[in-house]
Amino acid sequence: MYVYLAVLKENVILNKDVLSYFADMNFTLLAYYPKLGIIKIDSAVLLEDTVLNFISSIEQEKTIGL
Amino acid sequence: MKTTKKYIIQLKDDSKSSLSKAAKVLSLKITSSAELSSKVRAQDVLDSGNGLFLKNLGLAIVEDYEVEKLHHLTNTSSNPIIYWEKEREFKPVTELGLLDEMKINLNNISEKIAQLKELIEASNKLNINKNLTWGLNAVGIELSNYTGKGIDIAILDTGFYKDHPDFVGRNISGKSFVPGEKWDLDGHGHGTHCTGTAAGSTSLIDNKRYGVAHEANIVIGKVLSDSGNGSTSGIIDAIDNSLEKGHKIISMSLGSSVKIGEKPSPIFEQVGRKALEKNTLIIAAAGNDSNRPNLPKPVSSPANAESIMAVAALDEALKIANFSNGGINASNGGRVDISAPGVDIFSSYSKNGSQNKLYTTMSGTSMATPHVAGIAALYWEAFPNLSAEGIWLKLEKRAKQLSDQLYRDIGQGIIQAI
Known part of the structure; x- marks a missing residue:
């Protein structure tokens, strides 16, 4: 399982079509940050080289420290 | 331009009376350039502590004179002296000479800036409030x-x-x-x-x-x-x-x-x-x-x-x-x-x-x-x-x-x- 943060393309909202696409891609939507247009998803496969609809950029969750 | 300790003095006129009056107020013997020869040169006159009067120019040169006296003399009404100034040193104007001159001036400015910086830094230190981090x-x-x-x-x-x-x-x-x-x-x-x-x-x-x-x-x-x-x-x-x-x-x-x-x-x-x-x-x-x-x-x-x-x-x-x-x-x-x-x-x-x-x-x-x-x-x-x-x-x-x-x-x- 890989946890990703993804920036939604401009003007994309989490409607039925988008959620249906994520389901088809076997993504689990973990969180949605509406003010930022960012989502947190769980994927069974690595996504770095995958072309994705509705998403402009994506990166794996990282650890941040002091 | 550098200045020396010689002074150039302009007299009211080049009459003998004016010259002797000047010699009197300056407390100097003033030799006229008319008296110069191969045996008595201008520098010899000055070296002996006398003033030299350049008769064709109406100017006198004195050396190592007390500048305060000249200030005082030009302020009196009976003064035979119109104007005086320190002798200046002239150099040939070449590009290299100008650059040397600029270098000296820049060095002087640089020293002044360094002094100013020290003053400001010292002043800043004085402004430190010990009740603040x-x-x-x-x-x-x-x-x-x-x-x-x-x-x-x-x-x-x-x-x-x-x-x-x-x-x-x-x-x-x-x-x-x-x-x-x-x-x-x-x-x-x-x-x-x-x-x-x-x-x-x-x-x-x-x-x-x-x-x-x-x-x-x-x-x-x-x-x-x-x-x-x-x-x-x-x-x-x-x-x-x-x-x-x-x-x-x-x-x-x-x-x-x-x-x-x-x-x-x-x-x-x-x-x-x-x-x-x-x-x-x-x-x-x-x-x-x-x-x-x-x-x-x-x-x-x-x-x-x-x-x-x-x-x-x-x-x-x-x-x-x-x-x-x-x-x-x-x-x-x-x-x-x-x-x-x-x-x-x-x-x-x-x-x-x-x-x-x-x-x-x-x-x-x-x-x-x-x-x-x-x-x-x-x-x-x-x-x-x-x-x-x-x-x-x-x-x-x-x-x-x-x-x-x-x-x-x-x-x-x-x-x-x-």
């Missing part, structure tokens, strides 16, 4: 009439020790984004230290002021665990929450290292841009991976995002701290924007932290960042209608440039209070 002195807090009143500063860190006696009566709210850990305990201490610098006040113990915006509203976002670690999503969750609530300033003394040439995270680019759009300024630590004088490491993430203000750390001599990261990846946006005090910074601490005390001294770009966050609150109080980008520009524009420091290391200079 060195950091507050360095950012000019004493001259500020602003307190950050009514401005929300969100500190995203390890939390805050809410029972700290210096914060009694303050407007403090918070939320934890770390599962299972409360925001108001701060089992680490780092968050309480940063909060103290940004928005604390004065130590109850020794009456020393360590906080910048001491009337700002404190908003705590616990995004780092008591062991000091957190995740990107926890931080993003906290920022989203701050934007929802309209917090003006977000201070993040946290980060993760990046490699040389590495581009900023598109996630944090989006975060910073959205925050600016919604009138929130995000300020983040440049990171402490460097070991100067070696080449510094690049500014960490998320401070390396173009739309997030990156803060470097200075020591008390206002030199870049040896650990402070630099704008090595500036072409990708990862530059230092501004700098602030970040070495040996005294501030509040958490009783629940590892040192189990109410105050401590810490170093890091983590300590520089809340100086900037607090001062941003002062600016927003002063300019309530400005946008986040407008505040950013003002902070940079009013930063004090530091001599002998690289833009790569300190950005626009040391932040200054308003």
Whole structure:
């Protein structure tokens, strides 16, 4: 399982079509940050080289420290 | 042009009576040039202590004369002297000669500048207020009439020790984004230290002021665990929450290292841009991976995002701290924007932290960042209608440039209070 943060393309909202696409891609939507247009998803496969609809950029969750 | 000790004197006229009158008032024997010969040369006349009268010009030359006497003589009505001046040295005007002359003049100016600099530095030292931390002195807090009143500063860190006696009566709210850990305990201490610098006040113990915006509203976002670690999503969750609530300033003394040439995270680019759009300024630590004088490491993430203000750390001599990261990846946006005090910074601490005390001294770009966050609150109080980008520009524009420091290391200079 890989946890990703993804920036939604401009003007994309989490409607039925988008959620249906994520389901088809076997993504689990973990969180949605509406003010930022960012989502947190769980994927069974690595996504770095995958072309994705509705998403402009994506990166794996990282650890941040002091 | 250099001057010698000879003086050129212009007499009223070249009559014998005028000449003898001049000789009398000057108390000198004046030899006329008519008396010069191969045996009696002009310099011989002067060397013998006499004046020389150049009859064809109506001018006299005297040597080693007391200048005060000449001043006195020209002020009397019966004076036979119209004008006098020191003899000047003339040189051939060549390009090289002019350059030499300019070099001498520049050296003189350089000496004057050095003297002026010493005077200013001495004067600055005299202005140090011992009731303020060195950091507050360095950012000019004493001259500020602003307190950050009514401005929300969100500190995203390890939390805050809410029972700290210096914060009694303050407007403090918070939320934890770390599962299972409360925001108001701060089992680490780092968050309480940063909060103290940004928005604390004065130590109850020794009456020393360590906080910048001491009337700002404190908003705590616990995004780092008591062991000091957190995740990107926890931080993003906290920022989203701050934007929802309209917090003006977000201070993040946290980060993760990046490699040389590495581009900023598109996630944090989006975060910073959205925050600016919604009138929130995000300020983040440049990171402490460097070991100067070696080449510094690049500014960490998320401070390396173009739309997030990156803060470097200075020591008390206002030199870049040896650990402070630099704008090595500036072409990708990862530059230092501004700098602030970040070495040996005294501030509040958490009783629940590892040192189990109410105050401590810490170093890091983590300590520089809340100086900037607090001062941003002062600016927003002063300019309530400005946008986040407008505040950013003002902070940079009013930063004090530091001599002998690289833009790569300190950005626009040391932040200054308003």
